[in-house]
Amino acid sequence: MRTDENPSIAVTGSTGHVGGAVAGHLRHAGVPLRLVVRDAGRAPAWVGDVVEASYGQRDAAAAALRGIDVLFMVSASESADRLEQHRTFIDAAADAGVRHVVYTSFLGAAPDATFTLARTHWATEEHLRASPMSWTFLRNSLYLDVFPLFAGQEGVIRGPGGDGRVGAVARADVARAAAAVLNDPGAHEGHTYDLTGPEALTLAEIARVIAQATGRATTYQNETLDEAYASRRPYGAPDWQVEAWVSTYTAIAAGRLDVVTDAVERLTGRPPMSLADVLASA
Incomplete structure (x- = not known):
């Protein structure tokens, strides 16, 4: 039972994997939603209550969020102006009440995080902390x-990850949490909840699990x-994007993602899925 008295909830990202699953879970629980x-x-x-607005459109977003008590904010798609979009949307949410x-x-979101995109997440958290709104951070x-997509058509996961380990988490578990x-x-x-899977694996171990499954x-x-950097150059991606791709692996090599917590189970009452579980469900 919710401790809030029938809070009105808005969900973003419902056309994506996590936001869509969250909306589905809340619908099943009988929670009224606005998407x-x-x-x-x-x-x-x-869903009958659907409103159009982009993160970077402050007025439209404020109008879309009027009457909303609790907002589930999925981080925006990766872009050069992602932080600006986040700040604009947060300000719009505050405007809307x-x-x-x-x-x-x-x-591991931090201003000096090895994974460059985690720095944007930290700055977003700071903007939320400075706002008049309360917050909950799900740090997945x-x-x-x-990871099967990282392997590509050639079946090779390439990157400077060394023997580092990563306690990766299933999108389904993030949505359930x-x-x-x-x-x-x-x-x-x-x-703040650190959401991880049940084990930390090296990239070589991840490749073996994918092959077996x-x-x-x-x-x-x-x-x-x-x-x-050379293997990613042919994609023609901007420098910030290539840096993000490469730093995914260097963060693993540096041990920054060698973290396993019980947060998923504490929040949901069920243990998190393993890589083998995810591949079997797919």
Whole structure:
């Protein structure tokens, strides 16, 4: 039972993996929702309260959030102006009278984080802390679901990750944890949760699990920094994006993601999924 008396909840990112799953969990629990989306045509058909607004549109976002008490804010898509978008949306939420924001951050968010995108998450957290709203931060590790994609068509995970370990988490578990928080938001104000899977694996171990589960040859190639930048150059991505890609691996090598917590189980009452579980469910 929620400690808040029927709080009104808005969910962003409902056309994506995590936001969509969160919306589904809350619907199943009978929680009234408003979905804030960029394109209403892509919103789940079962939701009647859908409003269009982008993170960077302060007036439109404020209008979309009027009457909302609790906001589930999925971090924006990676972009050069991601932090500016976050700050604008947070200011819009405050303008609209939102009381509590639940934000999807990243494990180890800090101004000097090795993983460059975790620095943006830290700055977003700081903006929320300075706002008049209460907050809850869900700092997830890397997603288990993306490692098969890292292997690509060649079946090779390439990066300067060395023998470092990562306690990656399933997107489904992040969504379940978020839904648990949103179902009782008052109990989680001012809390930060590090969301991880049940074990920390090296990239070589991850490759072996993928190979065993899929029957497709998958290996890990430990690159030097020079090799990592060179292998990503053909994509033509901007410098900030390439730096983010490479720093995903250097953060693993530096031990920054070698973290395993019980937060998922404490929040949801169920242990988190392993990589083998994720691959089996897929």
